[in-house]
Amino acid sequence: MGRGGDATGVTISEVAAAAGVSRQTVSNVLKAPERVAPETAARVRRAIDELGYRPNRAAQNLRQRASRCIGLKMVSPAGVSDLFDRFLHALTEAAGAAGYHVLLFGAAGDELATSEDLIRTGTVDALVLVDVEVGDPRLPWFSRRGIPFVCFGRPRGQGRGRFWWADVDGAYGVACAVDHLVARGHRRVAYLGWPPGNGFGDDRRAGWQEAVRRHGLDAGDLVAASAEDVAAATAAARRLLGRPDPPTAFACGSDTFAVGARLAGGTGPDGWPNLEVVGFDDSPAVMLMSPPMSSVRQPLDEVARRVVGLLIDRLGGAETPREGVMLRPDLVIREWRGPEPVH
Amino acid sequence: MGRGGDATGVTISEVAAAAGVSRQTVSNVLKAPERVAPETAARVRRAIDELGYRPNRAAQNLRQRASRCIGLKMVSPAGVSDLFDRFLHALTEAAGAAGYHVLLFGAAGDELATSEDLIRTGTVDALVLVDVEVGDPRLPWFSRRGIPFVCFGRPRGQGRGRFWWADVDGAYGVACAVDHLVARGHRRVAYLGWPPGNGFGDDRRAGWQEAVRRHGLDAGDLVAASAEDVAAATAAARRLLGRPDPPTAFACGSDTFAVGARLAGGTGPDGWPNLEVVGFDDSPAVMLMSPPMSSVRQPLDEVARRVVGLLIDRLGGAETPREGVMLRPDLVIREWRGPEPVH
DNA sequence: GGTGCCAATTTGAACGATCAAACCGGCGAT
DNA sequence: ATCGCCGGTTTGATCGTTCAAATTGGCACC
Numbered sequence: 098m099g100r101g102g103d104a105t106g107v108t109i110s111e112v113a114a115a116a117g118v119s120r121q122t123v124s125n126v127l128k129a130p131e132r133v134a135p136e137t138a139a140r141v142r143r144a145i146d147e148l149g150y151r152p153n154r155a156a157q158n159l160r161q162r163a164s165r166c167i168g169l170k171m172v173s174p175a176g177v178s179d180l181f182d183r184f185l186h187a188l189t190e191a192a193g194a195a196g197y198h199v200l201l202f203g204a205a206g207d208e209l210a211t212s213e214d215l216i217r218t219g220t221v222d223a224l225v226l227v228d229v230e231v232g233d234p235r236l237p238w239f240s241r242r243g244i245p246f247v248c249f250g251r252p253r254g255q256g257r258g259r260f261w262w263a264d265v266d267g268a269y270g271v272a273c274a275v276d277h278l279v280a281r282g283h284r285r286v287a288y289l290g291w292p293p294g295n296g297f298g299d300d301r302r303a304g305w306q307e308a309v310r311r312h313g314l315d316a317g318d319l320v321a322a323s324a325e326d327v328a329a330a331t332a333a334a335r336r337l338l339g340r341p342d343p344p345t346a347f348a349c350g351s352d353t354f355a356v357g358a359r360l361a362g363g364t365g366p367d368g369w370p371n372l373e374v375v376g377f378d379d380s381p382a383v384m385l386m387s388p389p390m391s392s393v394r395q396p397l398d399e400v401a402r403r404v405v406g407l408l409i410d411r412l413g414g415a416e417t418p419r420e421g422v423m424l425r426p427d428l429v430i431r432e433w434r435g436p437e438p439v440h
Numbered sequence: 441m442g443r444g445g446d447a448t449g450v451t452i453s454e455v456a457a458a459a460g461v462s463r464q465t466v467s468n469v470l471k472a473p474e475r476v477a478p479e480t481a482a483r484v485r486r487a488i489d490e491l492g493y494r495p496n497r498a499a500q501n502l503r504q505r506a507s508r509c510i511g512l513k514m515v516s517p518a519g520v521s522d523l524f525d526r527f528l529h530a531l532t533e534a535a536g537a538a539g540y541h542v543l544l545f546g547a548a549g550d551e552l553a554t555s556e557d558l559i560r561t562g563t564v565d566a567l568v569l570v571d572v573e574v575g576d577p578r579l580p581w582f583s584r585r586g587i588p589f590v591c592f593g594r595p596r597g598q599g600r601g602r603f604w605w606a607d608v609d610g611a612y613g614v615a616c617a618v619d620h621l622v623a624r625g626h627r628r629v630a631y632l633g634w635p636p637g638n639g640f641g642d643d644r645r646a647g648w649q650e651a652v653r654r655h656g657l658d659a660g661d662l663v664a665a666s667a668e669d670v671a672a673a674t675a676a677a678r679r680l681l682g683r684p685d686p687p688t689a690f691a692c693g694s695d696t697f698a699v700g701a702r703l704a705g706g707t708g709p710d711g712w713p714n715l716e717v718v719g720f721d722d723s724p725a726v727m728l729m730s731p732p733m734s735s736v737r738q739p740l741d742e743v744a745r746r747v748v749g750l751l752i753d754r755l756g757g758a759e760t761p762r763e764g765v766m767l768r769p770d771l772v773i774r775e776w777r778g779p780e781p782v783h
Numbered sequence: 784g785g786t787g788c789c790a791a792t793t794t795g796a797a798c799g800a801t802c803a804a805a806c807c808g809g810c811g812a813t
Numbered sequence: 814a815t816c817g818c819c820g821g822t823t824t825g826a827t828c829g830t831t832c833a834a835a836t837t838g839g840c841a842c843c
Contacts, residue, residue, distance in 0.1 A: 106505075106562065108799055119823045124801060134821060151560040156799035157505065159828050162449075166543070170531045174525040174724075182517040182525045185544070189514045193546040198563070200509070200543050203536040215493040219449065219715035219829095220541070327728040348696070356728055368707065381517075382725040385670040385699055451829055467831060477791060499829035502798050562799095638802050 107150045116144035127152070137339040158219070166200045167192055168221035170208060171230060178352055178380040180395070184249065187401035188225065195405050197222075209238055216244045221381065223408050225249065229262070238259055243321055247313040247407045249400055251421050253296040261411055263403040263422040267297050267377070268304030270393035270426035274348040274375035275308035277391065282438040283346040283373065287319035289330060289335050289358050290350025301350045301377065319344050323354070330357020338362065338372075343437050345373070352376035352383050352392055358388065369435040379429050380437060395426045445562055450493045460485035461597055472497070499637035501562070509543045510535055510751060511564035513551060515571060519694055523738070524570065527592065529539070531568065538748050540565075551731070552581055553723035559587045566751050568592065571694040572605070574639040579603055586688065590750045594764050596639040606746040610640050610645030611728020613736035615774040617691040617718035618651035620734065620771055625781040626716065627691040630662035630680050632673060632701050633693025644693045662687045666697070681705065681715075688781050695719035695726050695735055702733065711780040722772050731777040738769045 113120045118141060125132045126141045128163060133141070144150075158164050169188065172181055189199050200221050202211060212235075215221045222245065229250035229348045236255060239246050248262035271288070288305040291298030302320065309316045323333035329348075334357055337344055355376030362372025369388065376383050376392035383390040403422045404414040456463045468475045469484045471530060476484070487493075501507050512531065515524055532542050542607035543564050545554060555578075558564045565588065569578060572593035579598060582589050599603045614631070621629045631648040634641030645663065666676035673692075677700055680687055694700040698719030705715025712731065718724050719735035726733040746765045 106560070106799080110799080110800095121443075121801080121824080122822060125822085128801085132821070137821080151557060153502070153799050154561040155498050155501035155505075155564045156828090157801080159502050159799080159830090160801045161494070162828070164498065171529050174529055175524050177524055179525065182522065183780045184518055185528075186514050190546045190548060193548065198543050200541050201532045202541060203533045205533060205536065214494060215491070217449070218497040218498045264714070277785090292574050353728070360730055364707070364711065376503075382728070385690060385696070385725070386704055387670075449829080453829080463829090464794080464831080465792060468792085471831085475791070480791080496829050499798090502800085502828090502830080503832080505798075505828045543827095 102305055107148045109150065109152065112141065112144045112148055112150045115148060116141045124178050145179050162219070163412075164219055166198045166221045167225070167405075168200050168202060168212065168215045170212070170224075171201050171203055173204065176183065178378045180378055180380075180397075184227065184316070184397045184401060187397045190406065191398070191401040197405065197408075209235065212239070213242060213244060222412055225404055226407070229253075229296075231294070245411050247404050247411065249404055250297070250391055251423070258307065261407045261421070261426065263400050265395045265400060265424050265426050267301040267426070268307065270377060270395075270428070271304035271350075272300045272308040272311075272346050273426075273428040274377070274391070275305055275312070276380070277430060278346040278348065278373065278375060279308075279312050279314070279348075280384065281373070281433070284314055284438075285316050285319060285342065285344045286346045286348060287316065287321065287334075287344035288350070289321045289323070289334055289337075289354045291325060293320040297354055298350055298369055316344070319387055323357075325351060325353050327353060327357045327360065330354045331361045332357075334358040334361035347372065347374045348373060349376050350354045352378050352380045352390070355370040355383065355390060355392070356386070359386070364409050365436065371436060373433055373435065373438070375428070384431070389431040391431045391433075392429055393426045394429045396424050446630075449496055450491045452493065452495065455483050455484065455487045455491055455493045459484045459664065466493075505562070506755075507562055507565050508539055509541045509564045510568045510748075511543050511545060511555065511558045512570070513555070513567075514546055516547065521721045523721055523723075523740075527570065527740050527765060530740045531747065533702070534744040536739070538752055540748065540751075552578065556585060556587060557580070559583070561672055565755055568747055568751070572639075574598075574637070578629065588751070588754050590754065591641070592746050592747055594766070601763070602748045604764070606743050606767065608767050608769050610644040611650065613738075613771070614644045614647035614691050615651040615654075616691075616769075616771040617720070617734070617736055618648055618655070620773060621689040621691065621716065621718060622651075622655050622657070624689075624716070624776070627657055628659050628662060628685065629657065629689045629691060630659065630677075630687035630689045631691050632664045632666070632677055632680075633696045634668060635665040641693055643751060646693050659687070663697060666700070668694060668696050670696060670700045670703065673697045674704045675700075677701040677704035690715065690717045692717060692719050694722045695721050695733070698733060698735070699729070700725065702729070703720040708779065714779060716776055716778065716781070718771070727774070728749070732774040734770065734774045734776075736769045737772045739767050742767055745778045 106417045109120050110121050113123045124143055126138050130138055189215050190198050198347050202345050212224055215378050225247040226248045228245055232254045237251050251264040252260050288302055290302055321333040323329040323335050338361055347358040349358055355374045357372045359370050362370055376390050378390040379394035452466050453461050456466045466484055469481050473481055535542050557568055567589040567590045569589055572591045575597045575610040579595050594607040595603050618629050631645055635643055636642055654675055664676040664680050681704055690701040692701055698717045701717045704711050705713055707713050719733050722735040722737035726735050740775050
C-alpha cells in the first residue's frame with residue numbers, strides 16, 4: 098500500500114533492487130506480464146506495493162515520444178447553454194477511459210501558434226477542435242503541418258473526406274421537434290434560428306424545412322432569423338406572431354431563441370405561456386422555466402467517445418478511414434401546460 | 441519561422457550542430473541569455489528559427505522534475521450556474537500566464553487515489569480543489585501525504601491556518617444585496633437559501649442577518665430554506681409570502697433560489713414580476729429573465745489569479761504564509777421593472 | 784613570464800523509463 | 814555429444830534536456 102510520506106519519486110531501479118531483479122523485469126511485470134515467471138512477478142509486485150512505486154510520467158513520455166494528453170482550447174462561456182461544459186465533462190471521461198488526459202489551454206493570443214506549439218513541444222499528442230465554422234482556417238492549417246486533430250462538428254465547405262470528425266445531426270433533431278409539435282396537433286409550426294450562412298444554423302433550418310414539407314404543412318414562410326440573444330429573438334418571433342395567420346408553435350435553433358420565442362408569445366391569465374416552443378441543446382435554463390421546455394439534446398457522451406476513438410485511430414497511424422461520424426440527438430419532451438392547439 | 445512540415449521533433453543537438461556550438465549554449469541562449477556572447481546568441485537564435493526548434497516538454501519535465509501542470513477534477517455540470525465553467529476559464533488563463541497548464545481529470549473512481557496518482561507519477565505538480573465542504577476529508581488527506589494543493593473555498597471546520605486557499609466573501613455579497621434592496625425602499629427583505637449546515641450557505645445567510653440588523657429592520661424571522669432546486673425554492677418562498685406580513689423582497693443564496701422566489705411572487709397584470717429578488721452567482725439564466733435579475737457576482741478571474749499565485753508560492757517552497765485570501769464579490773444591479781415597494 | 788581571474792563555452796553526467804539485443808541455463812531433437 | 818531453441822532475465826543504449834563542473838582563451842597584475 099505504500100507508506101505514504103512525501104510525494105517524491107520511487108524509481109524503477111529502487112524497485113528492481115528491492116526485488117532483486119533488473120529494471121527491465123520490473124517494467125515487464127507492468128507492461129508485459131506474460132514474459133515474467135509468476136513467482137518473480139509476485140516478488141516484484143510486492144516490492145512495488147511496499148515502496149509505493151508509480152512510474153514517472155515524464156520519463157515514459159520522453160521514451161515513448163507521446164504525452165497521452167489531448168489539447169482543447171477553452172472557449173469563453175457564453176450564452177445560456179452549457180454545451181461546452183458538458184462536452185468537456187464527457188471528453189474528460191472518455192479520454193480517461195482510454196488512458197488520456199485533457200489539457201486545457203487559454204484563448205489568449207494566436208490559437209494557431211499556441212496549438213502548434215503544444216504539439217511541437219510534445220505537450221499534447223493531438224487536438225480536439227470545437228466550434229468548427231464554415232471554411233474554418235484551422236483545419237487546413239493543422240492538416241498541412243501534420244498536426245493530428247479531430248473535430249466536434251463536421252467541417253463544412255472543405256471536403257468531407259479530408260478530416261476526422263464527429264457531429265450531431267441537427268437537421269434530424271429539429272425535424273423531431275417539428276414531428277412532436279405536429280403530433281400534438283399543431284399545423285402552423287414556425288422556425289426561429291440564425292440567419293443563413295452559419296453552418297449548423299443552416300443545417301437545423303433545413304431540418305425544419307424537410308419536416309414541414311413531409312407533413313404537408315403550409316408553413317413554408319414561417320421562418321425567422323435573428324442574432325442569438327434573447328432580446329433579438331423575442332423581436333423576431335413577435336414579427337411572425339403579428340402576421341394575419343400566426344404560428345401556434347415554434348421549433349428553434351437553440352434554447353436562447355426558444356426563450357425569446359416563448360417570451361414573445363406572452364402568458365395567459367393563468368400564468369402559463371401561450372406559445373408552445375421546442376428548443377435545442379437542453380440547457381439547464383430550459384428546465385427551470387415554468388413549465389419546463391422541451392428541447393433537443395445532443396448525445397455529448399457519445400460524441401466524446403467517438404472523438405476520442407477517432408483520435409486514437411489517428412494517432413495509431415490509421416490513414417485510411419478519414420471519415421466522419423454522424424450521431425442523432427434526442428428530443429427531451431417535457432409536459433406542456435398552456436393552451437392546446439386549435440385550428 | 442520554421443519550415444512547417446511534419447510535427448516531429450528538432451532537437452537541441454541539431455540546433456547546436458547547425459549553429460556550431462554545444463547543446464548547453466543553445467540551452468543558455470533560451471534560459472540564461474546573459475551568459476552568452478551577443479553574436480553567438482544571434483547565431484543560435486537564427487538556427488532555432490530556421491529549424492523551428494521547440495524544446496521537448498517531456499525531456500524538460502524529466503530533468504526539472506516538474507510538469508508545470510496543475511490538476512483539476514472535473515465536476516459534473518449541475519444547476520443553472522456556470523460557476524465552474526467560468527472558474528475553469530479564469531484558471532486556464534491565470535495558469536497560462538504563469539507558464540502552467542490545467543490538466544483535467546475525471547470524477548470516475550476514487551478521487552483521492554486518482555489525485556495522488558497524478559502527483560506521484562509527476563503528471564501534475566499540484567491540485568486545485570473546488571467545492572470544498574465543511575470538514576472536507578481531502579484536505580487533511582492530501583496534506584498528510586505532502587500533496588500540494590490550493591482550495592477555491594476556505595476550509596471550514598479544520599483550522600484556517602493549515603491550508604492555502606482563496607475564497608469569496610459570501611456574507612459581504614448578500615449584505616450588499618440587502619443594502620441595495622433597502623436603498624430601493626424595501627423594509628421587509630427575506631432570505632432564501634440552503635438549510636443550516638452547509639458552509640457557504642451559512643456564510644451567506646449570516647450576511648443577510650448582519651445587514652438586516654444593521655438597518656434595524658424587523659425582518660429577523662423572514663428566512664426560509666430549501667433544497668437548491670427551483671421547485672423546492674418556489675414552495676419555500678411561497679410559505680414566507682403567505683404570512684400575515686409578507687416580505688416585499690428577497691436576497692437569495694443562489695440564482696436557483698432566486699428564480700424560485702421570483703416564480704413564487706408571480707407576475708402582475710402587466711406581465712412584470714411582483715417580487716423584487718436578488719440572486720447570487722450571476723448565472724447566464726438570470727440575465728435572460730424579464731426583467732433581468734440583479735445578482736451577486738463572484739470575482740472569479742481574481743480568485744483564479746490568487747489560486748495560481750498561492751500554488752506557485754507553495755511549489756516554490758514557501759512554507760511560511762499558509763494563509764487564505766478573501767475576496768469581495770460585486771453586486772450586478774439590473775434595472776427593475778415591476779411594482780415599487782410600498783409600506 | 785608566471786599567476787590569477789573572468790567571461791564564454793564545452794563536457795560529462797544525470798533525470799527515469801523503455802526498446803532492442805544479448806545472454807543464460809536447460810531441454811529435446813538430431 | 815552437439816546443436817538449436819525457448820522462456821526468462823539482464824545489459825546497453827537511448828529519448829532530449831539541464832545541472833554541475835571542467836575547460837579555454839584573453840587580459841591585467843605583480
